[in-house]
Amino acid sequence: MTLHPDLQPPPLERHHAVFLLREMLRIRRFEEKCAELYSATKIRGFLHLYIGQEAVAVGAMQALDAQDAIVATYREHGHALARGISAASIMAEMYGKQEGCSRGRGGSMHLFDAATRFYGGNAIVGGGLPLAVGLALADKMQGRPHVTACFFGEGAVAEGEFHECMNLAALWRLPVLFCCENNLYAMGTALQRSESQTDLCLKAASYEIPAWPVDGMDVVACEEATQRAALAVRAGGGPYFLEFRTYRFRAHSMFDPQLYRDKQEIEEWKTRDPITTFQARLRSQGLLTDDDVQRLEEEIAAEIAHAVEFAEAGTWEPVEDLTKFVYSERKPA
Amino acid sequence: MTAERKTVRLTYREAIRQAIREALQRDPRVFLMGEDVGRYGGCFAVSKGLLEEFGPERIRDTPLSESAFVGAGIGAALGGMRPIVEIMTVNFSLLALDQIVNNAATILHMSGGQFNIPLVIRMTTGAGRQLAAQHSHSLEGWYAHIPGIKVLTPATLEDARGMLWTALQDPDPVLIFEHGGLYNMEGELPADAGAVDIDRAAVRRPGTDVSLITYGGSLGKALQAAEELAALGIQAEVVDLRTLRPLDTETILASVTRTHRAVIIDEGWRSGSLSAEISARIMEGAFYELDAPVARVCSAEVPIPYARHLEEAALPQVGTIVATVREMMGAHG
Numbered sequence: 300m301t302l303h304p305d306l307q308p309p310p311l312e313r314h315h316a317v318f319l320l321r322e323m324l325r326i327r328r329f330e331e332k333c334a335e336l337y338s339a340t341k342i343r344g345f346l347h348l349y350i351g352q353e354a355v356a357v358g359a360m361q362a363l364d365a366q367d368a369i370v371a372t373y374r375e376h377g378h379a380l381a382r383g384i385s386a387a388s389i390m391a392e393m394y395g396k397q398e399g400c401s402r403g404r405g406g407s408m409h410l411f412d413a414a415t416r417f418y419g420g421n422a423i424v425g426g427g428l429p430l431a432v433g434l435a436l437a438d439k440m441q442g443r444p445h446v447t448a449c450f451f452g453e454g455a456v457a458e459g460e461f462h463e464c465m466n467l468a469a470l471w472r473l474p475v476l477f478c479c480e481n482n483l484y485a486m487g488t489a490l491q492r493s494e495s496q497t498d499l500c501l502k503a504a505s506y507e508i509p510a511w512p513v514d515g516m517d518v519v520a521c522e523e524a525t526q527r528a529a530l531a532v533r534a535g536g537g538p539y540f541l542e543f544r545t546y547r548f549r550a551h552s553m554f555d556p557q558l559y560r561d562k563q564e565i566e567e568w569k570t571r572d573p574i575t576t577f578q579a580r581l582r583s584q585g586l587l588t589d590d591d592v593q594r595l596e597e598e599i600a601a602e603i604a605h606a607v608e609f610a611e612a613g614t615w616e617p618v619e620d621l622t623k624f625v626y627s628e629r630k631p632a
Numbered sequence: 633m634t635a636e637r638k639t640v641r642l643t644y645r646e647a648i649r650q651a652i653r654e655a656l657q658r659d660p661r662v663f664l665m666g667e668d669v670g671r672y673g674g675c676f677a678v679s680k681g682l683l684e685e686f687g688p689e690r691i692r693d694t695p696l697s698e699s700a701f702v703g704a705g706i707g708a709a710l711g712g713m714r715p716i717v718e719i720m721t722v723n724f725s726l727l728a729l730d731q732i733v734n735n736a737a738t739i740l741h742m743s744g745g746q747f748n749i750p751l752v753i754r755m756t757t758g759a760g761r762q763l764a765a766q767h768s769h770s771l772e773g774w775y776a777h778i779p780g781i782k783v784l785t786p787a788t789l790e791d792a793r794g795m796l797w798t799a800l801q802d803p804d805p806v807l808i809f810e811h812g813g814l815y816n817m818e819g820e821l822p823a824d825a826g827a828v829d830i831d832r833a834a835v836r837r838p839g840t841d842v843s844l845i846t847y848g849g850s851l852g853k854a855l856q857a858a859e860e861l862a863a864l865g866i867q868a869e870v871v872d873l874r875t876l877r878p879l880d881t882e883t884i885l886a887s888v889t890r891t892h893r894a895v896i897i898d899e900g901w902r903s904g905s906l907s908a909e910i911s912a913r914i915m916e917g918a919f920y921e922l923d924a925p926v927a928r929v930c931s932a933e934v935p936i937p938y939a940r941h942l943e944e945a946a947l948p949q950v951g952t953i954v955a956t957v958r959e960m961m962g963a964h965g
């Protein structure tokens with residue numbers, strides 16, 4: 300399958316371009332801080348970094364309205380930040396504090412936020428797809444023009460839930476935007492070692508879902524493709540599938556000697572770093588100055604410092620509340 | 633002067649159908665979704681005629697995709713609908729365990745109370761119809777193990793008619809297990825029968841000598857056993873648990889405190905089971921009230937066989953219940 304025929308680089312407008320860069324940088328710096336805090340044992344559990352893939356979440360999020368819904372995976376810090384959940388409440392969540400966006404009950408893999416319709420990080424590979432289908436069904440049945448964007452890795456494509464959901468969403472023409480982030484590895488399993496058919500778009504297309512690959516290292520391409528896809532979904536065209544071709548620069552989680560891939564390969568992909576390449580592009584087009592970069596870095600550093608302070612100052616949910624929210628407190632009418 | 637309540641004669645199946653119909657009439661957010669619920673009329677004919685009455689938007693035939701449509705039910709509930717999801721039998725629900733256990737049961741807690749899931753899942757359970765080992769199991773006890781969901785087991789026409797509406801008012805996921813042997817059970821029900829509570833166990837027959845604690849498809853057997861025991865001068869009290877999670881421990885303990893003996897009748901297997909749980913609660917809460925060790929009549933530890941004589945031998949029967957009680961009374965009475 301080839302790239303979308305209508306894909307043309309739109310003219311970049313400085314303000315927006317700097318915003319996209321800023322969003323990617325926020326995620327990058329936030330996660331670098333997380334890795335540091337993990338080593339300092341402030342953050343525990345699993346920690347799946349998004350570093351290398353930032354263009355996807357940032358680009359895709361631009362196509363979504365405030366009322367659209369998002370379902371993501373355990374590698375969702377980037378999506379949560381780009382969606383507008385505050386760095387402070389995400390950091391507090393990673394600390395396990397009750398000021399966190401899931402009151403410390405979810406941690407890194409389970410960021411939730413009702414205000415932005417962020418229906419979670421889901422730590423079951425493929426487990427979020429049926430939720431997305433149902434959210435879209437609810438929107439459709441209630442005549443709301445919303446889109447549900449569902450992010451997942453290419454590993455999920457091997458799961459039965461993926462195929463069930465492709466079929467159901469297409470059959471019922473539901474407004475789901477399937478965003479597959481193909482970073483080539485599911486933990487240590489390379490795509491070609493787990494799939495008989497490695498063209499992911501073909502799989503979606505076989506369910507009569509329009510499907511296009513996107514350069515996931517190019518934030519503008521990600522934004523443009525998602526805009527186009529979201530438009531089609533919003534117009535009632537049923538689901539849409541985008542395969543973002545990307546790469547994670549770090550380990551799968553925090554501990555992973557990366558025996559399954561060559562250093563050389565990682566270095567090659569790093570030359571396509573979505574942040575440095577975008578910066579270079581903006582500079583060459585005269586849209587970005589050294590001052591801009593310095594200002595961005597300072598603002599982001601301040602935001603992250605505040606997030607860490609907020610998390611540090613956060614409080615532990617009283618143990619007496621352990622079983623709170625197993626069931627709703629609201630009694631049936 | 634009390635006016636005579638008008639009654640109607642109907643089956644358990646019709647009682648459930650009426651409950652679904654009423655729910656669809658009363659709340660536009662309610663819809664029914666599952667395999668063959670529409671054109672086929674439901675694999676046990678529960679939803680027969682509802683498609684004609686409510687149309688395909690609200691009586692939704694799904695593909696054979698238990699995980700996708702159960703998960704879609706969760707998503708639709710998150711999106712403001714009140715789905716009733718039908719799974720043909722509990723055996724098939726295993727293909728949706730991921731969605732039920734990892735999503736429906738966890739999201740409220742994992743999201744720090746932000747997202748509740750007002751979903752009802754109905755399914756058939758139980759043996760007795762020579763359907764062999766992949767259509768006959770009683771796994772409701774497994775589900776009762778899971779915090780975050782509620783488990784209902786209507787054993788009477790009144791509960792078949794009344795539990796659904798209450799379940800739909802519940803803010804959290806509720807599973808309703810309909811024993812396949814009950815669908816043709818016929819009887820009188822007040823014409824204006826409606827919602828019932830889903831919090832309390834019910835004493836279906838008062839007695840003084842022994843408590844027969846049971847639910848669902850075994851209630852009828854326990855009542856018949858009580859009848860036979862009465863002829864032998866033994867007054868058995870029959871407790872219908874109605875709801876397996878949360879268990880109404882209070883009613884169980886109150887009954888045992890009255891009778892000082894308990895026999896638990898459960899079509900599930902005894903190892904690691906609901907009957908074991910009830911027995912443990914009696915030990916914890918009424919040990920000193922007991923005149924005899926708690927006894928259990930459960931299914932034999934085999935996959936339920938096809939041949940009638942073997943199936944009958946595998947299941948709790950009236951004769952076994954009577955014999956168990958007599959032995960208990962003889963040895964310790």
Ligand SMILES: Cc1ncc(C[n+]2csc(CCOP(=O)(O)OP(=O)(O)O)c2C)c(N)n1
Nearest residue numbers: 374422423424452453454455482484485486
């Ligand atoms: C159902 C299930 N099986 C296995 C795992 C363990 N696991 C966690 S992440 C992962 C790899 C998934 O890869 P992919 O979907 O490509 O996403 P990525 O981690 O690359 O973002 C696996 C196998 C899991 N979480 N869920």
